[in-house]
Amino acid sequence: MPIKIPDTLPAFETLIDEGVRVMTETEAIRQDIRPLQIGLLNLMPNKIKTELQIARLVGASPLQVEFSLIRIGGHRAKNTPEEHLLSFYETWDEVKDRQFDGFIITGAPIETLPFEDVTYWDEMCQILDWTKTNVHSTLNIxxxxxxxIYHFHGVPKYALGEKAFGVYRHQNLKPSSVYLSGFSDDFQIPVSRWTEVRRADIEKVEGLEILMESDEMGVCLVQEEASRRLYMFNHVEYDSTSLADEYFRDVETGAPIKPPFNYFPGDNPDRPPQNRWRSHAHLFFGNWINEIYQTTPYELKAIGKTGS
Structure with missing residues (x-):
């Protein structure tokens, strides 16, 4: 079944052109089923690109999904038109009395800052605590x-000497995981970050399990089964051109950056990159949504009330 998003959202036509089943709000009202409530807390500066990337993957599910776009209330986005935010986004304060079957929290270009120095860190902590009582399953990216993982368990992040940037091979450490159903033993995922978390710190925390890892880039995906929480440290959701966009942006600003590893054919930035992770991106999101569907209460208000 299709994803339900506002009829006038810019992603609407793009998703239809790509063959993603999209349902108008008017059509959805006529269906006598409960759609899954999936919220996206979009922390990226270019929110339109990110909402399309996530909606593309969420919308590939055979289940009907009602997709809500959410933003930090006290932070002003610089790269997204205010009209777009007012038309399609709600602040967390406006949705905090709701329950969600699934909730996605994106990355943000503030990795090198200590968490406590982030201007919206207090609100971020409130949101993370709120997910324990109002969200059935959370996917953090x-x-x-x-x-x-820092807020809940004190796992630190470490600065890297240079940006981890490119498409790297990863290993499936637990093929029996519901989230890795259908995954190859070895697959490729885009990486773009200036910091890392380390296996040794994660292994100290009871209840955390590493599901994906790269020899070069370290930990990729961690599961916290008891709380239905996933920590994805890389960018399986990226478009084919996302790393190229970041590379050429940095080149234009004079920032020290190397071409992304294993991305441009022949390491030539003049050649268009090929997407080698798309199928696993769809598998991962599809598995996550299916697990939500299998385990979430039918009554939304029951979420968070009995360990749901």
Whole structure:
């Protein structure tokens, strides 16, 4: 079944062109089923690109999903038109009385800052605590994953000498995991970050399990089964051109940056990159949504009330 998003969201036409089943709000009202409530806390500066990336993957599910776009209330986005935010986004303060089957927290380009120096850290901590009572399953991505695992378990992040940047091979450490159903033993995922978390720190925390890892880039995906919380430190959701966009942006600003590893054919930035992670991105999001569907209460208000 399709994803339900606002009829006028810019991603609407793009998703239709790509073959993603999209349902108008009017059509959804006529269906007598409860759609899954999936929220996206979008912390990225270019929110339109990020919401399309996530909606593309969420919308590939055979289940009907109602997709809500959420932003930090006290932070002003510099790269997204205010009209877009007012039309399609709610602040967390406006949705905090709701329950969600699934909740996604994105990365943010603030990795090198200590968490406590982030201007919206207090609100971020409130949101993370709120997910324990109002969300059935949470998927935290990149900085969002680092922030969550630090907030809940004190796992630190470490600065890297240079940006981890490229498409790297990863290993499936637990093929029996519901989140890795259908995954190859070895697969590729985009990486783009200035910091890392380390296996040794994660292994100290009871209840955390590493599901994906790279020899070069370290930990990629961690599961916290008891709380239905996932920490994805890399960017399986990226478009084919996302790393190229970041590379050329940095080149234009004069920032020290090397071409992303194993990305441009022949390491030539003039050649268009090939997407080698798309199928695993769809598998991962599809598995996550299916697990939510299998385990979430039918009554939304029951979420968080009895360990749900």
């Amino acid at each position: 990149c900085w969002g994953a680092m922030a969550a």
